[in-house]
Amino acid sequence: MTDAQLADLRKNYAQRTLSEADVQANAVQQFRHWLDEALAAQVDEPTAMVLATVSPEGQPSARVVLLKGLHEDLGFVFYTNYDSRKGQELGAGARAALTFFWPALERQVRVEGRVEKAPEDVSTAYFQSRPLGSQVGAWASPQSQVVSSRAELEAREREVADRFAGTSPLPRPPHWGGFVLTPERVEFWQGRPSRLHDRILYERAGEGWKISRLAP
Template sequence: MSEATTSITLPAMRVSYERSALGEGDLAATWHEQLQLWLDEATNAGLLEPNAMVLATADPSGRPSSRTVLAKGLDERGLVFFTNYTSAKSHDLMATRYASTTFPWYGLQRQAHVRGTVEKVSHAETTEYWESRPRGSQLGAWASPQSRVVTGRPTLESALNKIERQFTDTERVPVPPHWGGWRIRPEEVEFWQGRQDRMHDRLRFRLGRDGWETERVAP
């Protein structure tokens, strides 16, 4: 597509958000109950990977990075995902101890944003989730030097074949020492519902001195 065509098409792309509304009286009592409710609704609506979220981190110099990860835990303590602890995202998180993530549920014309400090989950929590993963995913976690430059696809295939041979006679593949979970402990959780004329509903749970507060934010 030519640059001229793109410049004409992009400004004209527009959707009128008229599917739903979000009022203060619609919110659950806590941020995690509200997030679970919207996750359930996204799942029941048949959205592809409703637990997919765009995770944003920054390195010590403040340069941001973002990528999609899958939420694998949610309770009053926070939101959990799992990854390689030697990955670029983990290096960022260990340096800054802060993250932001967004659930982009386009089919429901809504988003949820979670921002807060991070911590590694316990080894017991990591092990419990690890044992629920398919064996192929477990082997892949052992084989992949996540975020490092490799010479080509054959390098990855060779690494996977080596790990498969290593664990051929092992019924339960152990958790790699370089792999585990991160928990985002929210300080703010915002629920965004698209509305007509770009007058969107934005309701936010914010952690203050006296506990959680709710507030409306202008679109």
């Protein structure tokens, strides 16, 4: 594909509109409403989100993870190896951003806020609800670390499976658990014709939310 062909790739968005009168007063409730619509539409990977973090040196990095909880009192919940790159950056930086993109609905949601570890009982309950193979994998994988080969990973998996043979569910590894992002800024983006997209922004204002419209 040439640069000219790449530059010509575009889609005109025209499915829906988004106005201040359409949205709820609470950003988390509004997100839940959109997520429910994504689930009802059976879009691919509706809970997939890009998680962006920053290293102590200021180097940003991003990856796709899955939303595993949404709580009015907690926030957006996801899980990882605490020793992984994202785990270390979240532990050091305490701030992160999330982006959801549902192209079938011509929508995206951008979330920014503070991050802290999930309560241990929440992490343990979720870990032990996962398929047994995923529990074994969490013990076996030194996430984000260099390994010599695929064979090394599979050998570690067999070792963990042998160690916990007959145990179900497995205990949660001390290096694995949840993070909670408490949103401070949430933007709802609805594609519109001629790139005049609707952008509704929520910002924390005391116990409530301030709602504004952003230019596209």
